[in-house]
Amino acid sequence: MAFRLFRLRVALLGGGFRGSFGRAFRTTLRSLILAAAAVLLAIAPRMLLDDAHERSVVDLIIGTAILLGAFLVPFFENRRMLEPRQFAQYPARPGAIAAALLASTVATWPCFLLVIWLATLGVARPEWHDAAGVLVLAFVLAALLAVTGARVTSLLSRLLAGQRFAGALRTAGVVLVVAALPLAVFAGATVMAPGGFETADRVAERLAWTPFGAPFAAVQAAAAGDTDAAGGYLAVLAGAIVLLLVIWFPTVAASNQRIERPLSPGVARSGLGWFERFSARPAQVIAARQLTYWARDPRYRVALFAIPLAPVFMLLAFWVAGAPLTALALVPLPVMLLLLGWSQHNDIAMDSTAIWEHVASGTRGRSDRAGRLAPVLMIGLPLAVIGSSVTVTIVGDWRILPAVIGMNVGVLLVACAVSCIFSVLTPYPATRPGDSPFVQPQGAGNGSGLAQTLAMVLALALAVPPVWFAVSAVVEVEFAANLWALGFGIGYGLVVLVLGVLIGGWLFDRSGPELIAVTQVFD
Structure with a gap:
């Protein structure tokens, strides 16, 4: 089951390059731009900040924001994600479907971009190379957290909102993004102000004990020689992944057994612009x-x-x-x-x-x-x-x-x-x-x-x-x-x-x- 879903994922990835030359060129250009942006996001703190401590604070805050985004975005926008209900008619157990969907998610563009960013981040931080073992383990767990969190929140969104309220949910996501922009501007202005890194340092200390900041805090603690703190951060990260897996498998089984209320066959579902939302x-x-x-x-x-x-x-x-x-x-x-x-x-x-x-x-x-x-x-x-x-x-x-x-x-x-x-x-x-x-x-x-x-x-x-x-x-x-x-x-x-x-x-x-x-x- 996992191998077949993996082949399906690869076929979906290659679909963007098929067709006309213009379509293939646009897909290639968009992929290269996104990959370059991921690399730039990883090396920008090192280029802009000379102090290692300030760089570690910025890395932890940025990493927390990225993993939190991977967790929240699929809840509001999941139209392009495969869901367990699409495979309910096949002779496969819900557990096999859940495991196959989770394993095949690595063959997606967001996962590729996350891996590129994590790999570049690990290479571009020479102060972390002494803790290579913890670095690899923490970043693998971070990628697993992002993949599992995206799958769980996407499925919960489909179960709670369904097709009827998907448009309203996307609108709510846009409103939340707009509402968060002033906070982002405020955070940037606070950090750049005199004494701003003291505030950022206090925020980073609290984010380190969340599952989203734990992988980066573990690497920084291991590089500083504090193995006990690194173990604590990794325990928080592993516990969050286990909790998400505990939620994922029963939710997949419930999804395959639940029938969503069908829409009226006479109602148009696409091509109506704002009326769809x-x-x-x-x-x-x-x-x-x-x-x-x-x-x-x-x-x-x-x-x-x-x-x-x-x-x-x-x-x-x-x-x-x-x-x-x-x-x-x-x-x-x-x-x-x-x-x-x-x-x-x-x-x-x-x-x-x-x-x-x-x-x-x-x-x-x-x-x-x-x-x-x-x-x-x-x-x-x-x-x-x-x-x-x-x-x-x-x-x-x-x-x-x-x-x-x-x-x-x-x-x-x-x-x-x-x-x-x-x-x-x-x-x-x-x-x-x-x-x-x-x-x-x-x-x-x-x-x-x-x-x-x-x-x-x-x-x-x-x-x-x-x-x-x-x-x-x-x-x-x-x-x-x-x-x-x-x-x-x-x-x-x-x-x-x-x-x-x-x-x-x-x-x-x-x-x-x-x-x-x-x-x-x-x-």
């Missing part, structure tokens, strides 16, 4: 349609590209006036998020050709309002989190990160809430679907100007509380004040957003026929 509920379907619009309709893209221009002109004006750079760094992101949320204040007119479907089908107004927020939130929330880390890096004080995140998220949610109401309350003519986004529609006079002004004024007024608490926390830097600004900004924004969706939905339910009449006049 959302469930068949009104708000989610509207969200998928809006995301499709934003990806294909030039009217939305032009508005999106224009949003970063306003903060640039504001910064130039303030810079000419002599404002300090650290203060100016706090301005662009909330302005962009405010404009991003405010840009949806006329989305019903932009989507006028689909309003009749919502009214005719009896779609609740709150579902329409909530679904239309998907593109703005999927762009704005990652922008708020990542942009806040960039902002505090420019300011030079990471203690204010919670307050800045709370302010930016609060401003975005408040602007979205105002748009939910005004797009129903005061729709005005917009560029029709299929027309050039630069065509000015007829009738866009005082009505459009009044609607835009009122929406912006109300958004600015509602954004004052989170901005006030955030600015207060930035001026007087205190831990409690920053946490309060973070919690208040997010909580206040969520409350206002929910109220905006409910009020906008109520207005939509009451004025559905009138909205159809108005939007048909626009068309």
